[in-house]
Amino acid sequence: MPKLMKPEWARFIMIPALCMLFCVALRGQDGSTAQGPDSGATQGQTQGQDLATTQGPDEHIKAIPILTGATAYYTKVTAGQVQDQPWFIPVLLVPIGDKWLVEARADDYPTFERGANGRFQEVSNEYGLQYATVDYIANKYVTVVAGRFLTPFGMYNERLQPYWIRALQGIPLTYGVTSNTGLGGMLRGGFPAGTQSVNLNYAFYFSADNTNHILGTTRATGGRVGFFLPKYRLEIGGSFQQLLEGDHSHNVGLHTEWQPNAQPFTLRSEFAHSSGIRGSAYWVESVYRLSQVPHLHQLELVGRGQQVFADPKLSAAQRSQVGKLGLDTNQGDFGLNYYLGRDVRGSASYGRQFAFNKDANLWILGITYRFIMPLGPTGGVH
């Protein structure tokens, strides 16, 4: 995602604004909770009877705009280099009528490092617009999406990337194989594939070239298809992307995710291969929640292994261009997540990266707070 250095004054506005948003979000949560589960239950029962008569939920409940997202503070130690990063990631959701949704997510994070004088100082302050789309739910099979969107390649970019969702705070090395955003149109949806045992989900898109310094994207087309077996909680899918400019490379990917019904365990994996200069990479991640252990039920154990197979014909300039994908790399990570309530999560992880002449220890410690607040009256079923 393209990033822009912010003007000098902006960094002093972001954090106080973040604090104010915390307060408003807390009030918003209290307000929504204060309505009481009992009233919600009564409404829900009535609505459930209505739903059974095949009417859609939006025809009974008037959706309201919401501001949600997360703030986070992370300390990262990469090969001895300490960085502090406060993050602010707002998500705006504006439903219009029964079929439309305008949604946008941005991020903003300054980075502080210890300078030569021994003091921490800000070395960058960056922001970006991750996505901003207008969605139209045409029918139960198709949703039309237009705008700046996250590339539907594999499952990490669209589903697992948000700070408050990802199990390990370090992003997988496959993340750089494809362009992660597009500007254009997309058709997507999910529906039972002829049987209730298998759900088919898909996304096909076209992205235009955009050289804007904030919203830069690549001319490309591609898509993703997945098969989800609800009974076994297993998904298997594949993705492709064809660049229509530059080296016209194509990328293919596979992803899978499995959550056994009997255990609080998740196993997921992703593979990506590029015909261009970005080589191939895969990762395998497992997450185990100690939900059956007294006093530790809020704790989650995470492990991830990944490998990068760089293109052996890369020149020095190309290696620099593709960054971490320029060297054969093996990496293992282990992490802990501890949930304080439902919206606050503390995370810690250690990783060891093995790359030619660049072995490194990777430490990450931080906290994430997810907020959500209504931007309209919350009460009543219409």
Next chain:
Amino acid sequence: MRKKVLISAVLLILAVGAALVAAAKTGDKDKDAPATVSPATNSAQDDPMRLEGEKRFHSNCGRCHMAPPKFSPRMMATIIRHMRVRATITDQDTRFILHYMTQ
């Protein structure tokens, strides 16, 4: 410069502290009434649509995140529409999940 960074850091710490306190309070409440269990009556617990909604919630939403706190139906309607698009949840699943989440 250093002073401004310090002020920003203090403000952030205060904000995180407030969030932790709020989350702890929410967590206490949730111990007795987790989102996966309806606080409603037995008739609601026997509601087949709610039970089916719970099952579909765990199959779909539980793949990526924990159960969120209870929100008003109007907020849930927005959230479920967002997740329908983002996670390509089927139309039928969204109806069951919305019903479950508004119990």
